[in-house]
């Protein structure tokens with residue numbers, strides 16, 4: 001089956017999806033070319049785990065409160081694409097969901113981080129699992145207040161976000177002493193063991209789908225959770241893992257877009273039209289699974305090529321992913337209202 005003895009089965013799932021995909025293909029030659037450019041740019045920007053802390057919204061302290069911050073962010077790190085910002089400008093003046101914090105209007109993924117930081121500044125202990133578990137103090141209305149918007153569009157999937165907080169609050173309080181730190185310690189420096197623990201114990205992280213007769217494992221939020229801890233703590237302390245290179249790219253809706261722009265991913269004409277006309281794709285649809293699985297496998301090919309061209313370099317799928325995601329966001333900002341070469345696919349899901 002897909003579950004390899006040592007890994008979590010994501011890489012094997014991605015390969016299986018790639019080998020069976022109908023609407024998405026990988027241009028292997030383009031992946032090779034992209035690998036060279038990506039590596040040059042990563043080195044130019046000295047892209048490393050240190051880059052994580054340079055993001056203004058990411059915490060600078062390195063202690064348990066930082067682990068709790070990363071946990072709540074990646075517990076809720078899903079579905080920020082907008083129903084009203086049709087050109088995907090990422091700008092508040094499109095009326096898309098926006099959080100105002102430090103006099104800046106944050107959208108997309110960064111709106112989540114801004115909302116968490118704003119709540120902490122308002123003395124709402126939003127990173128505390130015990131708080132999420134206390135329905136009297138932490139009411140649904142208070143959570144809605146935490147995620148309040150500056151614009152007409154509200155935060156997508158608020159009900160699902162509240163459910164994720166309640167589920168994780170109960171599990172962490174009852175089984176792990178009230179903090180994800182306990183899960184990290186139980187994984188004993190294995191990133192793979194930690195991902196497995198997260199997907200086994202927390203159903204809202206169990207990002208799996210049925211595809212061509214098999215259960216395929218994507219585990220996007222579980223893998224980015226472990227990876228952000230690794231990056232934030234610069235491979236020390238809570239971020240000290242001996243098998244971190246086993247982690248794959250995180251299959252979201254933003255990185256496929258840049259992989260397509262780089263020519264690494266190619267879509268069928270039908271899928272291209274579907275995406276360009278902003279037509280939703282249901283979670284679990286074969287086309288969604290192919291977009292996600294081929295993205296993971298494409299980054300594996302890019303990683304292999306980088307390591308072949310630069311033996312011994314400290315690059316893995318995580319750093320390539322972070323680099324591609326940051327590059328995709330920079331491209332979105334630079335392009336503003338211009339028509340994107342390809343839009344992000346539109347699936348409402350708690351998994352990414």
Ligand SMILES: Nc1nc2c(c(CN[C@H]3C=C[C@H](O)[C@@H]3O)cn2[C@@H]2O[C@H](COP(=O)(O)O)[C@@H](O)[C@H]2O)c(=O)[nH]1
Pocket residue numbers: 051052055077078079080081107108109110228249250251252253254255321322325326352
């Ligand atoms: N593959 C991948 N997906 C990522 C991230 C991040 C945030 N990473 C930052 C934190 C540390 C790193 O250094 C990055 O700077 C968010 N997402 C996903 O994107 C989507 C949001 O997109 P938009 O609506 O356009 O903001 C949504 O599915 C969210 O889950 C990543 O890094 N990789």
